[in-house]
Amino acid sequence: PARYSVALExxxxxxxxxxxxxxxxxxxxxxxxxxxxxxLNQVWGYDYFGGDRTVDVHVTRLRDKVEDSTxxxxxxxxxxxxxxxxxxx
Numbered sequence: 001p002a003r004y005s006v007a008l009e010x011x012x013x014x015x016x017x018x019x020x021x022x023x024x025x026x027x028x029x030x031x032x033x034x035x036x037x038x039x040l041n042q043v044w045g046y047d048y049f050g051g052d053r054t055v056d057v058h059v060t061r062l063r064d065k066v067e068d069s070t071x072x073x074x075x076x077x078x079x080x081x082x083x084x085x086x087x088x089x
Contacts, residue, residue: 008066018043019062022055026074026084033077055081 004020006013015023021043026034034042036052044054059082063074075083 006066008071013065015062015065019058019065022058023062023066026082030084031086033080033083035081039081 004017006015006020006023022039025039025043036055039055040048040052044050059074067073073085075085077083
């Protein structure tokens with residue numbers, strides 16, 4: 001985390017600061033679902049005045065960068081928001 005770098009199977013992935021913070025937050029709370037509003041507060045901060053759909057846009061961009069047909073990490077929780085998948089169980 002201190003290096004602000006992400007790699008998948010040794011391949012470095014370029015993320016924006018916000019994408020990185022979103023990934024770090026979700027991965028740090030594996031299995032826990034968060035509403036868009038909660039993610040805005042935790043990642044963007046309480047003083048953010050944009051719409052909550054910005055979370056959807058960032059999740060989509062993050063998925064495009066870190067996921068593929070064999071690697072999926074972020075789950076959509078219908079009616080709630082998003083969570084980082086718990087691996088292996």
